[in-house]
Amino acid sequence: MLPEKGLQSVYNWSEEMKVYLASKGQSLWGILSLLVSIPVHFSAAAIDRVSPQESGRLPWNFEARAWRDADRLFRSDPRWLGGDVAYSIDLGHGRVLWLFGDSFIADKPGKTRRQSAFVHNSIAIQTGYDPTHASMKFYWPKTNGEPSEFAANEGEVWLWPEDGVRLGEKLLLFFVRVQSDSSNGSLGFKLVGWTAFLVENPDAQPSAWIMHRLDTPQSPARIIVGSGVIRAGNFLYAFAPAEPSHDDYLLRWPLTAAEEGNLSSPEWWCGGSGWVEQSKLTHPPTPAIPGGSNEFSMIWDSQYNKFFEVESVGFGASDLAIRWADRLEGPWSGTVKIYHPPESDRPNAFVYAGKVHSRLQGADLVVTYVANSTDDKILAKDMSIYYPRFVRLNLSQR
Secondary structure, three states: OOOHHHHHHHHOOOHHHHHHHHHHOOOOOOOOEOOOOOOOOOOOOOOEOOOHHHHOOOOEEEEEEEOHHHHHHHHOOOOEEEEEEEEEEEEEOOEEEEEEEEEEEOOOOOOOOOOOEEEOOEEEEEEOOOOOOOEEEEEOOEEOOEEOOOOOOEOOEEEEEEEEEEEOOEEEEEEEEEEEEOOOOOOEEEEEEEEEEEEOOOOOOHHHOOEEEOOOOOOOOOEOOOEEEEEEOOEEEEEEEEOOOOOEEEEEEEHHHHHOOOOOOOEEEOHHHOEEEHHHOOOOOOOOEOOOOOOEEEEEEOOOOEEEEEEEEEOOOOEEEEEEEOOOOOOOOOOEEEEOOHHHHOOOEEEEEEEEEOOOOOOOEEEEEEEEEOOHHHHHHOOOOOOEEEEEEEEEEO
């Protein structure tokens, strides 16, 4: 059960916090993206297009539509009452792993969010690649008879999910480590590093997974590894956002090392110096995406021969945006807004967690976001929010 004070401690986004964000340029990990983007005109409708003034500069026409028929997937278990983050990983053979952040889980159907357990991460397995026809099964362990985290807390440190990837017969998952912070001027938590797990048998049901926590090197400065994880050539690449700059750095490992769970010696992209082993760094790495985002995902699209990245831009009443590049190292385009979530027009809007999903079918690009509220009372009662929402994004060459 989550006591009222517990709910408020996580979701009471006060005016003080907003003032702090504005004064410090800080962001809430995983949900705030304060970015400068290409100016785009939006209508109030659920379909948003690039304005005629901007469209002449873009290589594609974008059309994004809400995909309400697919949204039912996240509501298929009456005990799972919502969660954010929503990374997806193709496990092969029609199975997709979903990773969620802070989640409400009831011990039986019919409970409200206030009557539910509040856990910092949960997972689900989707069967079928088209969300409108797929099924979903959620998984969580129990501790003392109550729902608990899939990736267990480390004492006072909890884990929020990042991205991951299937590597041959194994599965690699990244997490950010988080701790409460009651110091003056804080947002109530602080990031204390990152970690990763290797799953030996991802073809089994998650309740039978054999997971090993990996030794991970300390990152330079305030850089958290695991946003935007992707295979390319003979390497596994991972983006690493830095706080508070939102610069996105890039590191990589040989696939052979990553498949064995050896993440001890990454190479960092250093611009003109190329790729440099972490042990040989003599200066900070070079951002692959300067002034980027702290939460996003990306795919390689063989039809357009581009890497596409999707993120949320703005604070509170945010929009979905896309950028692209020929190489992971860049240069990356600026962000182009592609969709205005209708929830961003509500009072106390808090919309974030924009992602693109590589294997899902039903559009050129399948995108999700999460709508929340800055009012914890609304979050507790309004069951139309705090479930991921699907968007269908189609591109046409100009």
